[in-house]
Amino acid sequence: MSASVLFSRGRVIDPRNQIDGVRDVLVRDGKVAAVSEAPLQIPDAEVVDARGHWVLPGFIDLHVHLREPGEEGKETILTGCRAAVAGGFTAVVAMPNTKVVNDSALVTELVLARARAARLCHVYPAGAITKGLKGEELAEMGELLSAGCVCVTDDGRPVMSASLMRRALQYSTRFDVPVMVHEEDLTLSGKGAMTEGPTATRLGLAPIPSSAEIVMVARDLVLLEESGGRLHIAHLSCEGSVRLVREAKKRGLRVTAEATPHHFTLDDTAVGPYDTHSKMNPPLRLRRDVEALREALVDGTIDAIATDHAPHGVLDKQVEFEKGLNGVVGLETALGLTLALVHEGLLSPRQAVALLTDGPARAFGLPGGHLAAGAPADVTLVDPEVEWAVDAERFFSKSRNTPFNGRLLKGRVTQTWVGGRLVFADGQIKESR
Amino acid sequence: MRHLLGIEGWRREEIETLLDRAEAHLPGGSAQSSVLQGKVVANLFFEDSTRTRTSFEMAAKMLGAQVLNWTAQGSSVSKGETLLDTVRNIEATGPVALVIRHRSSGAPHLVAQHVRCAVINAGDGTHEHPSQALLDAFTLRRHWGRLDGRTVLIVGDILHSRVARSNILCLTALGARVVACGPPTLLPVGLRELGADVTTDLDAALPKADAVMCLRLQLERQTESFFPSTREFSRLFGLTAARTERMKPEALVMHPGPINRGVELAPAVADGARSVILEQVANGVAVRRAILEVCS
Numbered sequence: 001m002s003a004s005v006l007f008s009r010g011r012v013i014d015p016r017n018q019i020d021g022v023r024d025v026l027v028r029d030g031k032v033a034a035v036s037e038a039p040l041q042i043p044d045a046e047v048v049d050a051r052g053h054w055v056l057p058g059f060i061d062l063h064v065h066l067r068e069p070g071e072e073g074k075e076t077i078l079t080g081c082r083a084a085v086a087g088g089f090t091a092v093v094a095m096p097n098t099k100v101v102n103d104s105a106l107v108t109e110l111v112l113a114r115a116r117a118a119r120l121c122h123v124y125p126a127g128a129i130t131k132g133l134k135g136e137e138l139a140e141m142g143e144l145l146s147a148g149c150v151c152v153t154d155d156g157r158p159v160m161s162a163s164l165m166r167r168a169l170q171y172s173t174r175f176d177v178p179v180m181v182h183e184e185d186l187t188l189s190g191k192g193a194m195t196e197g198p199t200a201t202r203l204g205l206a207p208i209p210s211s212a213e214i215v216m217v218a219r220d221l222v223l224l225e226e227s228g229g230r231l232h233i234a235h236l237s238c239e240g241s242v243r244l245v246r247e248a249k250k251r252g253l254r255v256t257a258e259a260t261p262h263h264f265t266l267d268d269t270a271v272g273p274y275d276t277h278s279k280m281n282p283p284l285r286l287r288r289d290v291e292a293l294r295e296a297l298v299d300g301t302i303d304a305i306a307t308d309h310a311p312h313g314v315l316d317k318q319v320e321f322e323k324g325l326n327g328v329v330g331l332e333t334a335l336g337l338t339l340a341l342v343h344e345g346l347l348s349p350r351q352a353v354a355l356l357t358d359g360p361a362r363a364f365g366l367p368g369g370h371l372a373a374g375a376p377a378d379v380t381l382v383d384p385e386v387e388w389a390v391d392a393e394r395f396f397s398k399s400r401n402t403p404f405n406g407r408l409l410k411g412r413v414t415q416t417w418v419g420g421r422l423v424f425a426d427g428q429i430k431e432s433r
Numbered sequence: 434m435r436h437l438l439g440i441e442g443w444r445r446e447e448i449e450t451l452l453d454r455a456e457a458h459l460p461g462g463s464a465q466s467s468v469l470q471g472k473v474v475a476n477l478f479f480e481d482s483t484r485t486r487t488s489f490e491m492a493a494k495m496l497g498a499q500v501l502n503w504t505a506q507g508s509s510v511s512k513g514e515t516l517l518d519t520v521r522n523i524e525a526t527g528p529v530a531l532v533i534r535h536r537s538s539g540a541p542h543l544v545a546q547h548v549r550c551a552v553i554n555a556g557d558g559t560h561e562h563p564s565q566a567l568l569d570a571f572t573l574r575r576h577w578g579r580l581d582g583r584t585v586l587i588v589g590d591i592l593h594s595r596v597a598r599s600n601i602l603c604l605t606a607l608g609a610r611v612v613a614c615g616p617p618t619l620l621p622v623g624l625r626e627l628g629a630d631v632t633t634d635l636d637a638a639l640p641k642a643d644a645v646m647c648l649r650l651q652l653e654r655q656t657e658s659f660f661p662s663t664r665e666f667s668r669l670f671g672l673t674a675a676r677t678e679r680m681k682p683e684a685l686v687m688h689p690g691p692i693n694r695g696v697e698l699a700p701a702v703a704d705g706a707r708s709v710i711l712e713q714v715a716n717g718v719a720v721r722r723a724i725l726e727v728c729s
Binding site: 196197198199200201202203204205206207273274315318319320321322323 | 441515516517535537538539540542543557558559560561595598621622623624626627
């Protein structure tokens with residue numbers, strides 16, 4: 001492989017640098033070397049004919065569960081990275097709720113070593129806020145960050161103690177690192193299995209009220225204002241939470257938020273009749289919540305689209321609904337579901353791309369997310385016109401738990417480049433280990 | 434029809450056809466008694482039951498079937514066997530129908546996706562109890578002829594009641610008006626979408642009802658603070674002898690059982706002239722014979 005690659009005549013959409021038009025992009029030695037309106041002639045470069053394609057900064061997913069170490073039957077760092085690059089993601093943030101919790105440098109280093117061995121995309125570990133995710137005492141934030149964690153989170157569980165959450169935010173100001181929160185008041189969600197509403201009543205499933213999320217968002221915004229720090233709210237799902245975040249941003253609080261494709265695409269009716277593939281936490285909400293999330297994607301209240309990619313085995317889902325584990329895989333359907341909002345006329349292509357690139361990069365202060373000279377040569381090529389049907393059997397992820405199997409999507413990743421190296425092309429992973 | 438998973442989705446004519454068929458299964462009726470001769474019906478009760486299990490068992494035997502009675506107690510469920518494994522193993526012994534009672538809403542739906550024989554929902558979690566609703570409608574129909582224009586008041590813990598859900602769907606499909614009454618904490622959102630009117634004032638609702646169906650109050654709900662005490666619940670929502678004086682002279686009293694005597698229903702009312710509670714039980718056998726005949 002030559003050290004230089006020229007992406008020729010594609011439509012470059014680079015929101016951070018305000019580019020949307022046909023350009024040539026030259027990458028060299030793992031970095032972007034030049035972006036040019038005029039065609040470039042580079043004799044030693046490998047030329048990628050990108051006509052008719054979008055040439056985008058590689059996508060960044062702030063929220064994935066790679067399951068390793070501990071639940072390698074569901075996913076490994078290698079298979080998760082394959083799913084990522086197949087979905088156009090060149091960087092993912094790996095949640096710490098593995099079966100050995102990432103609350104120490106030892107686990108962080110293991111994740112990084114496995115990711116290096118996979119040699120597919122960047123994996124940024126997230127460290128736990130509390131030891132063992134127990135919500136009792138702080139994990140060693142300084143050690144986790146120096147080992148390579150990019151944020152701290154107890155994702156999968158809330159930090160129920162307001163006092164501990166306040167300390168976590170206070171303490172985090174020493175490092176200026178995002179504290180990512182899973183907002184759920186466990187006393188309100190209780191044994192609930194789906195969102196409260198007519199569908200839950202009809203199916204006789206224990207309801208989870210929206211207030212379970214909203215009161216925690218409200219609490220943490222109050223704590224943020226008092227303590228300082230950076231708050232990142234994971235998988236925002238309710239109209240009421242959107243309103244609080246929008247207002248907090250207006251007042252200048254350092255809060256960022258993400259939304260998942262499933263929450264901005266599906267409402268609670270997707271659960272009927274007892275489809276555990278539509279069971280996740282937070283649960284699918286009501287139509288008005290879906291509409292509120294879509295508005296929030298448009299007006300910038302939500303910074304990033306994140307998948308909350310949560311692989312589970314068949315046996316975790318082929319059970320009574322209330323026993324079914326929460327979560328869906330999302331890496332390989334995220335682009336198509338995001339572009340659906342473009343095809344509906346809700347988002348501009350530039351907004352959609354920003355939510356997958358610049359938005360998440362800024363929220364966590366990560367490299368990449370744009371294509372200016374000097375940026376990492378993480379590039380995703382998309383054919384925006386191709387129509388395809390989701391086939392879970394063909395996922396690169398080890399797991400198949402998706403509510404979108406069979407759905408027709410328009411727009412698909414054709415190539416993914418990480419650090420100037422081709423890692424995915426035409427449906428194939430390009431592994432070089 | 435093959436499965437009976439719930440009343441949801443049933444049209445009025447389908448319900449009426451089944452109830453007509455049940456008439457023929459009443460004692461002295463014209464129905465054939467040997468349609469299940471040589472066949473096996475499996476009763477799978479993952480949750481305790483007296484009435485429903487014995488009623489299905491009797492119905493199956495009266496149709497000539499052998500009955501396999503399986504209960505979760507003493508089974509491999511305690512060893513961690515999954516629902517689907519348990520059911521597939523029982524299916525392998527060759528029953529024509531599985532009658533399933535389970536504490537999880539939707540469990541019969543899951544089973545129905547993975548077996549070839551008929552699945553009959555004998556009560557799933559807080560979802561549906563279709564055979565109960567059908568026997569309740571049958572009982573009312575025998576008293577009234579038609580349900581059109583009648584008002585049935587369902588009182589108590591609507592939130593956790595599969596009997597309430599199935600009855601709202603079944604009785605409204607047959608033309609009745611259903612009013613759900615209980616403390617606000619036990620009235621789920623979206624009852625109107627199911628077809629019921631909602632009230633929290635029993636005394637105001639009683640004079641308009643043609644039948645009052647009291648639901649069993651699960652006593653453990655008190656510890657979850659859905660209401661302060663059974664004493665206060667009885668005060669506000671218990672059908673006492675004094676309250677029955679507010680009822681229409683001909684209005685009926687129903688209960689799916691088992692009764693907490695003195696909590697949701699006073700003993701004198703349960704055993705009084707308005708009560709059709711034992712008729713419900715007797716009719717249950719005929720209705721379940723009709724269900725087994727149609728499903729198997």
